[in-house]
Amino acid sequence: MKADGTLGALLWAALLIAVAIWLGGCTTAQKYGQKGADVADGALETAEWTLCYAASVGSIRRRYAVSAERLAAWRDLCQASESSLFEAR
Numbered sequence: 001m002k003a004d005g006t007l008g009a010l011l012w013a014a015l016l017i018a019v020a021i022w023l024g025g026c027t028t029a030q031k032y033g034q035k036g037a038d039v040a041d042g043a044l045e046t047a048e049w050t051l052c053y054a055a056s057v058g059s060i061r062r063r064y065a066v067s068a069e070r071l072a073a074w075r076d077l078c079q080a081s082e083s084s085l086f087e088a089r
Contacts, residue, residue, distance in 0.1 A: 052078035 051074075064074040074080065 048077065052080075 060074065064070045
């Protein structure tokens with residue numbers, strides 16, 4: 001009878017450990033998910049900065065000044081004035 005009590009206590013302990021690991025894993029997954037979101041936000045900010053401030057005049061003209069709509073979208077994104085160097089072709 002004593003062996004059954006010990007086995008039952010071990011099973012409960014194993015169950016509690018498994019639940020603790022499972023709950024800890026959820027917390028860790030949330031932390032990694034937040035870190036991934038932070039990295040993606042940083043990459044987007046870098047891409048926008050590059051598009052608005054680091055791209056050459058020629059590359060912006062070739063890519064965005066091909067139509068009034070594309071040029072307007074670039075101006076909206078980069079908060080560029082209407083009197084900027086670019087005219088739609």
